[in-house]
Amino acid sequence: MHLHRYEKYWLIFGVGTLVVFLSVIGVTAFAHGHHPPSHMATVDAENVRASAPFDEPGLKKIDENTYEATIIAMTFGYEPNKITVPKGSTVKFQLTSQDVVHSFTIPKTNVNMMITPGHINQSEHTFKEAGSYLVLCNEYCGIGHQNMQMEIEVTD
Ligand code: CUA
Structure with missing residues (x-):
C-alpha cells in the first residue's frame, strides 16, 4: 500500500494526539488523590x-x-x-x-x-x-x- 506523504504526516499526527489525550485522561483519572477519601479502608x-x-x-x-x-x-x-x-x-x-x-x-x-x-x-x-x-x-x-x-x- 502506498501512502501519500501528507497522509502519513496526518496519520502520525492523529495517533500522536490520541496518545497524548489518553495519557492525560489516564494520569488525571488515576493520579494520587483520586481514590475514595478513605485511605482505602473498607467495611463489609x-x-x-x-x-x-x-x-x-x-x-x-x-x-x-x-x-x-x-x-x-x-x-x-x-x-x-x-x-x-x-x-x-x-x-x-x-x-x-x-x-x-x-x-x-x-x-x-x-x-x-x-x-x-x-x-x-x-x-x-x-x-x-x-x-x-x-x-x-x-x-x-x-x-x-x-x-x-x-x-x-x-x-x-
Ligand atoms: Cu442524596 Cu443521600
Whole structure:
C-alpha cells in the first residue's frame, strides 16, 4: 500500500494526539488523590451495623479538643442525625453508607465527601465558631434525597 506523504504526516499526527489525550485522561483519572477519601479502608457493605466501628455510631471524645464521629449514611439520613461539640473542637469524621452513594457535605467548610458503600470515608474539620452547622447530601440518592441532612451543633 502506498501512502501519500501528507497522509502519513496526518496519520502520525492523529495517533500522536490520541496518545497524548489518553495519557492525560489516564494520569488525571488515576493520579494520587483520586481514590475514595478513605485511605482505602473498607467495611463489609452487607453488614455495616455488625462491623466496627459502625456497630456503635456516635460521637467519641479522643482528647481535650478532638472528637471522633462515626456516622452511617443511608436513604435518607444519617445516624446519628445530630452531634454536639464545644467550639474549637476538631472532629474526625468516619462514615460509610449502608446502601447507595451519598455525600457528607458541610457547606462553607472543606468537608465534602462522597460516601461510598464498602469504604470508610474520612475527613476532619475544626469548628472555630459556635453555631448550628447543617450537613447535606449532595449526591442524588433517591426520592428523599433533598431531605437527607443532619446537624452539628457547636456550643460556646
Ligand atoms: Cu443521600 Cu442524596
